Amino acid sequence: MKKTDVAIVGGSAAGLTAALTARRHYPNKKILLVRKEKLVPIPCGIPYIFGTVGSPDKNLMPDTPLQKNNVDFMIDEVVEIDREKRSLKTEGGEEIVYDKLVVATGSLPMVPPVPGFDKENVFPVFKDVERLSVMQQKMNTSKKVVVIGGGFIGVEMSDEMNKSGDLEVTICELLPHCLQLAFDPEICEEAEKLLAERGVKILSNQKVISVEGNKKATGVKLSDGKVLEADMVVVGIGTVANVSLAEKAGLRMGPTGSIWVDRTLRTSDENIFACGDCAEKFSFFGGKPSKLKLASIACSEARIAGANLFGAQRESVGTIGVFSSAIGDHSFAVAGMSESFAKQQGYDVIIGTAEGPNRHPGGMPGTANQKVKLIFEKRTKVLIGSQMAGDWAVGELINVASACIQHKMTIDDIACFQMGTHPALTASPVVYQFVNAAESALLAMS
């Protein structure tokens, strides 16, 4: 039997960050992280295994931060939480007695009950090095890949697989556009155009009826009766919280089926916290349940949970939802609600947009077009969302939007925003799209 002050179950983004945060805030506590994976893939890096990075073993979360920060860890699977005894039982027969527990068991790929999804060569994207290796080997001998789902994972996987060799990659998306849950149509269309130019085929408005073949997948049958040939099928249609351990322990579940937590990330058991993909989330906008699952959200939550273990210090303000993606030299990013989503949620919105070069003068290297769209709530003029397309710079510019959303900055606040600019790094201060989009929203109001 082991004894620890803090036990953490799960070693991906949430578990690791919770451990490091706990260490910072509680320098004298004994902290033990238990994870079932020997090697942990960097979750956001998974698509890049198939092209840019080259293999699963080049996309691993390092163990050095745990070692350097005096966090013990063991590779074993926790199979039971005994809440009364405050102890964990592992697959390997170990018992671990804890004072505080953090559940960070993450998520599993969603696999809908479609006939044939259990065939060989159908690959839901598991965060598992061995499965990813098998998948990569299969890719190397495939000619035709069908990717089911045109969200971020599907789009990034498709682009990387497409650029990695002589493969025909086709995305099947149920909705009218790829990335449609994050972006408004104009940005989706820009991304789709880029993907198409790079050689990825996109079939939207397509429901998958079945995966064809005997033991092995040979094709994907669509609702219009068409069958797409495939040596390999990738399933990237979303994830579901991995809550079996928590459910078995009788922890309360939330409205989306994830582990219920309060704003301090504490579960229904006062000695157990949960964070990351397995934890229930609420939206920053109106407090509704949110199904967003992102490594960045997981880390923010872990920094709250880790700090609160022995006394509440931090509270979640709800999930804003900030993410970015890249297709070649083009990047796309979103923070908060899209225009479409905000309208669906009943918001009366004012839209501002601005577009122009991302450098000054235009002769500076890397000059490209940058688009910024801002979504404001009409009555209060408060920023509730932003969408961006441009070069790599939008990867951090979207975080400016996130800060402004979190602080409920208004159209006028943003119009007077004090940004730093530089010829080689940003748009000119006259053109600066983030600010001018706010000015253009004022025009839209009048």
Next chain:
Amino acid sequence: MKKTDVAIVGGSAAGLTAALTARRHYPNKKILLVRKEKLVPIPCGIPYIFGTVGSPDKNLMPDTPLQKNNVDFMIDEVVEIDREKRSLKTEGGEEIVYDKLVVATGSLPMVPPVPGFDKENVFPVFKDVERLSVMQQKMNTSKKVVVIGGGFIGVEMSDEMNKSGDLEVTICELLPHCLQLAFDPEICEEAEKLLAERGVKILSNQKVISVEGNKKATGVKLSDGKVLEADMVVVGIGTVANVSLAEKAGLRMGPTGSIWVDRTLRTSDENIFACGDCAEKFSFFGGKPSKLKLASIACSEARIAGANLFGAQRESVGTIGVFSSAIGDHSFAVAGMSESFAKQQGYDVIIGTAEGPNRHPGGMPGTANQKVKLIFEKRTKVLIGSQMAGDWAVGELINVASACIQHKMTIDDIACFQMGTHPALTASPVVYQFVNAAESALLAMS
């Protein structure tokens, strides 16, 4: 005689932005911009003329935004403001009657009363295409250049001139470090090391006594008696507000010798506004007079002045001071107060730092080290400054810091900040330096 609702004197960043802002806010007003330059250089782009961009005519502010936005403009020099008649007289003999006036006459390079500064081949950096062309021609035939002043302009000019050909470039800086008014020593040293590696010589703690030579400069004499040979001397030691027109008109001047304005950017004459380098500024921190002059500040002020012409709508919160620079692939950025400056100002500070790769996994193209330093006021834990070094991404990441400073975010706010991350664009959410620097500040408090 011309009549206009709004007259704007000056056509650089502040004048242009004030015109465009006035147009947005007052669609039916007649707006006339008067500037003395036929061609206006992009101010921040000036150093890049001498290397990357190649010539002054590739670094011009376009007139198309004025034309597209129905702003009249004329090339002429305003020589007098008759406040009683609300009219301007120009060099060309024109009289312009205005209802509201914006003075955006900018700044002039500071030229200290050092013997020999009036010699041929001594070049203060004027924002003037002709002078810049002469300067560039001289550079093309020079072997040895001495740059007096190691601030942003001096550093950027030196690096660009150095990379443009077979030139020996030496910076003479009065203070112990280049860039010392913006950065703390550790960042200055990093920049100096880079400059040295690229071939720029730096002499710090050096007071210039005189420029040697007869009619033409041949060298720069330092306080230790040493004389540096030079075919060409560049003077980049700062700028002074260009206020002669405003002074002659009897407008009140502020404590730093710039045009006094209230927080709405209105001068002592209720029908006259001033913005940009010619306007007096106060610091966001404590409201003290601020001598910072940046195109980005000018544009923020112009967006306030332009909106307020016919009714106050916006107020300045004071100058935060956000700027960035690049030396090769390395970038440096600052927002708010440095640690040294804050301490000089009597602040009790807490410092947080974090450092790590700017991509995830490290195999992603462009992986480099990124450093973030955060400066917090100890008692309130409010962010008052940030310094960064890394790749291009710090050009926008510093604007995240600016938003957080403006909204007085605390250590805990930033530790829980919801950033978007992506393998190709940012650090991992576990490593994200901006957030981890806040966490490290907490350690420093305990």
